[in-house]
Amino acid sequence: MIGSVRHLSGAAQPVQVVVFQMHHLVLLTSRTSADLAILLMLFVFFDNCMTSRYLLLSKLAPDSTSYMNVAKALQKLDDCELILKFVRELLEITHHRDPTVMNRIIFATAQYGHIDKSLVIFEELKKYQTSLDVVTFNTVLDMLGKAGRVDEMLHEVKLMEELGHFPDIVTYNTLTNCLRRLGRLDLCKRFFGEMLERGIAPDLRTYTALIDSFGRSGHITDALEMFQKMKKSHQPSVYVYRALISNLKKAGQFELAEKLTEDMSSSASELIGPEDFKPKNKGRRFRKNG
Structure with missing residues (x-):
């Protein structure tokens, strides 16, 4: 049943909108x-x-x-x-x-x-x-990083502080994750150091990204040292084990990879899994329909 018909002025052509009982809209004449x-x-x-x-x-x-x-x-x-x-x-x-x-x-x-x-x-x-707020910048940094637009991402990080919005843990994790995928270990290390200097404690996501970044770049010793450091303050996740094991195999460290696989299996019930990484506030997630 049609609830009402409204006309909107100010357009190139009149726009007629039909509002149904359930508040759905049908645009009848909009084309421009x-x-x-x-x-x-x-x-x-x-x-x-x-x-x-x-x-x-x-x-x-x-x-x-x-x-x-x-x-x-x-x-x-x-x-x-x-x-x-x-x-x-x-x-x-x-x-x-x-x-x-x-x-x-x-x-x-x-x-x-x-x-x-x-x-x-x-x-x-x-x-x-x-x-603008920190969330605005974090959103933009994430989309630029995922698109591989590193120079633009770094520009916005600098501008962010110039406008008085200081990076938080989400900012640093976003940067590290994007740079990890692009093989920019140098920048991952730089932002990790900056993060520590500012008194922001790394979380599990930070460590996972850094460990994987070291491993992908062939710095196995650094990856293992970071892994041990992480274990002192955080319960390891399935993801960090898998990333480290995969990188060890690529580096030809099969014996060590097997040892870590056994370690992962023996502590499987205690590891952080996919469910622990899901946002608690599901209402803030966006998905494409279809």
Whole structure:
């Protein structure tokens, strides 16, 4: 059953929206890019919202599906000015809150493979420093690192501190993990040293990334020393054992690899497994539908 019909002014063509009882939207006449800019706002306000059209204005947090729908709509926008218009309108609505909404839009957009569009949003946020926090930078660092864009990632780390946002454990783990995959042991060691100098204690993820980075680079002795150091303060995980064993085999250290395999098997019930690495707050995870 149709609840109401609304017309939106200010577009190249009138946009007629039909709102059903369950608050789903059907866009009847939107075809132009200008209409899509308005549709982006509609996604945030309406999609999967079972309460009211003023989702953000009423301080009710959009769910992950709403953010992914915004990301889908951004796929269809090639005009940066329209994206920026959307960002500015959204910032006006959320100016009195923390940057969570924009952070999740950046994340969701990158999840759909549109890193450059995420960066367009990020660059606009830099003009409004109150709309940035450490999470914003961590999100951008992660997407740049995974894309292999190391120089840009290092630039943003430097800028992060210049703007008064100091790295936390998530920042350092993000950097180390991305650099590990790219074989940049030199930078992994640099950020690990910086982390210790600032009094930030490494966690299991930090150690796992460093041990694997040493092993991949053929520095087996350093990897084993780091492994022993980790065991003094953290219960080893299945992942770190597997990474170390794999790297030992690649280095021809089969006897030592076998010894570690036996050690892993004998303490299997005590090892940190996949379930321990899952976020406790599942509502903050984003997945692609389908």
